Amino acid sequence: MFWAALLDFFCIPFIVFISFMIILSAVNKSVGVRRAYVKLLLKIFEFGRLSIESAAKERQKLVGDTIFNNSQERKLDEINLSFCKKTGRTIPTTNGNTLISRDSVLLPTSNEPAASDIESPPKDEEMRFNLEKCLDYIKAGVESIIEDEVTSRFEAEELKSWNLLTRTNRHYEFISWKITLIWMTGFAVRYFILMPLRVFVCFVGVVWLTVCTAIVGYIKDGEYKRRMVDQVLGHCFSVLSSAISAVIYYHNVENRPTNGICVANHTSPIDVLVLMCDKTYSLIGQRHGGFLGLLQRALARASPHIWFERGEARDRHAVAERLKQHVSNPNNPPILIFPEGTCINNTSVMQFKKGSFEVGGVIYPVAIKYDPRFGDAFWNSSKYSMMQYLYMMMTSWAIVCDVWYLPPMYRQEGESAIDFANRVKSVIAKQGGLVDLVWDGQLKRMKPKKEWRELQQVEFAKRLKGD
Template sequence: MMFSTTVLDFFCIPFIVFISFLIILSAVNKSVGVRRAYVKLLLKVFEFGRLSIETAAKERLKKEGEEASPAFIEAKSNDYNISHQKTENSLPTTNGNTLISRDSVLLPTANDTSSADYENSQKDEEMRFNLEKCLGYIKAGVESIIEDEVTSRFEAEELKSWNLLTRTNRQYEFISLKITLIWMTGFAVRYFVLLPLRIFVCFVGVVWLTVCTAVVGYIKDGEYKRRMVDQVLGHCFSVLSSAISAVIYYHNEENRPMNGICVANHTSPIDVLVLMCDNTYSLIGQRHGGFLGLLQRALARASPHIWFERGEAKDRHAVAERLKQHVSNPNNPPILIFPEGTCINNTSVMQFKKGSFEVGGVIYPVAIKYDPRFGDAFWNSSKYSMMQYLYMMMTSWAIVCDVWYLPPMYRQEGESAIDFANRVKSVIAKQGGLVDLVWDGQLKRMKPKKEWKEMQQVEFAKQLKGD
């Protein structure tokens, strides 16, 4: 009995000391550089794996007696690094580089002629059919079957090289004894060391966040409370970031938003965590019950947030009014909004909703780009629950990302809210190295709008006439 107690103390005491040390470092917003050193070590391991796979591929070609050119051997070697692979929790998919170069996409604008108006204006004109024009639409249809611009943005991003997280039909982990040992060691570290530690840190972080925000909520509103909120939320979210081994690089910090509206591209719920580690934001969203509702109420006591009931969230006028009230108060922190309205797979930026750009005032764009080599941060909400997603995050190597604070932007005179939203979206996409798409991200849940179909029908009728 005494022996078992001694063994338990041997393992528990260092663990508790480590967690306490972690919380203290987060409280004072300091880092000893362990996570960054860990990421650098992983990059060396990935590079060793890549070279081993290429070497094994070339040796296999030689053993098979193929007399191939160096270019052919290199192409075959690269075949071992790309395509036909899937992560432990995702299906194979395309990356941000499209296979097909398409013509411009037709979308409705304010000056577009509807199909009914077009038919009325052309009723008396002679119809001169040119059936060759149908070939373009047949081509577009085949291209969409081969590669759909929208669907591929809601699947896991494909990697160019193996990161020891993937299972493939190539069986990379058995190419050599060294790779097999590295893969087995990595599996054991992720599931038997990192996963339990991260779960415990996450539990401590959530409890700590709930308690601290509840306590701060009793402080009288004013400058002192604002400073306390900044400090408390900063170190609470820093603790939570340790639960996924987050390594975040912030750029252009002189553009960090201090008020107004902050808009960013959306890949994951972790986006909030990533940004809150460096700055305090107000959040906007639907009110929830249960444990998530408890967190929302705790945050609302500490700082001003905008939570809507399910029915109110659909009232655009009410949302705009609440936003205007929040922005008009200079003492409120900037409000964080993801105008895409859904998570995109870290390769693209899709259509921004115009609501947050109609409020007026300053807009602070922020670009977020995750490094997929260490783990896939994309949340496919139609496929995985929140608990499954957190499990995927906690069993990845780490979450590494770059955050760029871009210069504030203002709506120009005569510029519509839609044009302003597209201009901000273009700036974010360019900075993050993302594909700028015009499609609405809600297409993964609903059918295309009727006016989009009508625009295509009008254009098709014009081409049939030979216009």
Template sequence: MALMLTIVSITGSILLTPFLMLLVCIIFLASIGKSLGVRRLYVKTLLMIFEYGRKDIESSLKHRKKESLEDIDEGYSEEITSSEKLVNPPLTNGFVNGGRNNLISRDEGLIFVPEPPTTKTEEAIKEHKEKYKDFDLSNVFEYVKAGVEAIIEDQVTSRFEAEELKNWNLLIRTNRGYEFISWKLTFLWLGGFFIRYFFLFPLRLIICCFGVFWLTLCTALVGYVKPSDFKTMLNKYVSIMCFGILSRAISSVITYHNEENKPKNGICVANHTSPIDVLILMCDNCYSLIGQRHGGFLGIFQRALARASPHIWFERSETRDRSAVANRLREHVSNPKNPPILIFPEGTCINNTSVMQFKKGSFEVGSVIYPVAIKYDPRFGDAFWNSSRYSMVQYLYMMMTSWAIVCDVWYLPPMYQREDESAINFANRVKSVIAKQGGLVDLMWDGQLKRVKAKKEWKERQQEEFSRRLQAD
């Protein structure tokens, strides 16, 4: 028994020592902002594996299709003998193969046919035109078409579902059974399952716990430093260091473009896909955050951040007061020493395919706006958070068991509101720039439609537009 325990302890120490060394190496490199390029090599290797899986799936499907066609041909040839020929009668109008194999069966007595044309007098035609001179049936065609398209697939709800992949990325989150289509893919899937759940997930979980603790501790200590340029510089270093460690918890591979446009002050606005958008941007710059004040552990986290940097936290009752929010924003951006404040004007997470309506509040302050476009690569992991389906814990679990989080960030040139431009038009102009750079669809709809019904004034606006078109015609 003692010998067995000794063997187990020696084996455990042999396996645990490289794991701990890897953990310490990852945290140390993240803390100094360096990388050995292992994650990018890891991503390139995954792409090669995905491509191999795609080819194997295609070849397996072609082989299955060929076998099924051969079975059909064999069975068909057995039914037709040399002394028997199948003669199909000619198809007549209204009949397809004698009515066999139709999905919908209709009663012949209920089939309506067009009436024969009748001749109308010129007086009757003139009276008909006079009666309906302001209306033509074709006027409603566009609205009927839009209504049918909305029933089949509207532009709002489809933006709150996970983005579909063209190729399978070997994750278990599929119902197509690709992992069992061939023994090669089954072997790859089992190997990937073991790596993600028994190696990467424990490693990432430990890094995440350490990162949260380290961030809370460091920001709390920075809070004791007297306000000065040294505190601002120290806070920026601590923020980038701590969020860099946290980014290793999801194996993030981030590519920043046009860093000469990186926000220095004012307001930074970005499209919103996930709560980790903050993490992605804070790995490269220090921002102030704005949001609702929370209790519990998250409240401790917020208070620690507020000690080190001038963040804006509101009580639940204050968030409904738009003037109070605008005043706090103006007060923050008026001080050039404050970090730029990070805002997601959409107000909700969109599935990495589109940009939806920007709230005009942050564009009424009159400050410089720094647009930022974020685009995730869904092949390695779906970064979109469907808050109506998954809790925050479930979402973080899915992030830590994905292959990686790969994304591109574009810093766009600063934008200013024109003299003759309203806040709504300014917001739409910024939104279109972000959508174009990120390769996203620019939509006018409010993302809050996934939670609430359409406002009455929106319906009235459509009615007014329809009336205006009728009068123009």
């Protein structure tokens, strides 16, 4: 009897609370609980940072590391100063550590003029082999061995301070009793309170989405059905966003897409959820099985989407044709495309595929930037399955992100699809504070293209000959 009464005592408030949260999400209303929760987390993180720094300073004093470090830093400064006076070059430093300064030597394409275009061409008697010509390539090669610009974009973003998660642990949880207490409390809250709530909300959200889209699918096509789809999908995705405690800030909503093609940088499947909470989109992509396949089939019942089999997705002409058909119908919602074709860790934007920029019409750029302090939204598909990824999301503190709707862009006269794609990519990178890279994101799965290697061989030969 005691255990039954205790169970009733906890179950009834739990059910009432969950029902209340689902109802608020279904009607797109918020009482500010998630935003207040995020503000509280920021204060806890700041307290943790100060405590870690204080404990680290105390340990350094005990072992005498402070004097040693100061003397080493002075010696390093003297060496750097002497080097700068002799060579006239500067060495960028931060916190006493020398930074790698990368030059644009080994890029797939380079718009910089060669040395021969700036300096006067050498005379015939001066044309000889110069070993110094290849030093730039040796330097770039060593830098790439240490840390190249591509593979580092497929790893979790490094945090400046610890966010009390084990997966970002730097062995700080036992540095002081205060941090230990906060870490243990946070672990209990995330795994024994938040995670069960989020799993339940996710289950309810998926069932709700499946049922609602099935019902809406029987409505006759027309203006009424389009309005119903907008309402239903907005409510369903709001419920699903509660399963990861998503806090989303939308900026410049006057530029929200109305038709045509919407392109955005790609970090994870959550990108779709983030954007669909504010606007209904049609989606294009490869058919999946499992959990993603369930969502795809549910969405296809209510609104027009373009799903390809694996073999069909490689046929560019078939993809472009179906894309043109969708865009040409003004009654269809804007179609959401991630031109990178793969997930990047939200620190940069990599090469945009030109296919979606060849269709014509208007392009609506959208920049998405996640705050990694609360949880890493990046999905490393080569390391984690979808279920593992969802588990990590539901055991994170929250998913906080900013979304910027940028003004619509059009392809200019005489502009190639590649140049147009690069122009759109540059705008997204600038707005989101991301690094604009020319590399293809598919390099994490395949070797560099033959054309890129040949281009570098030609450039290297020119430098050796002094052309």
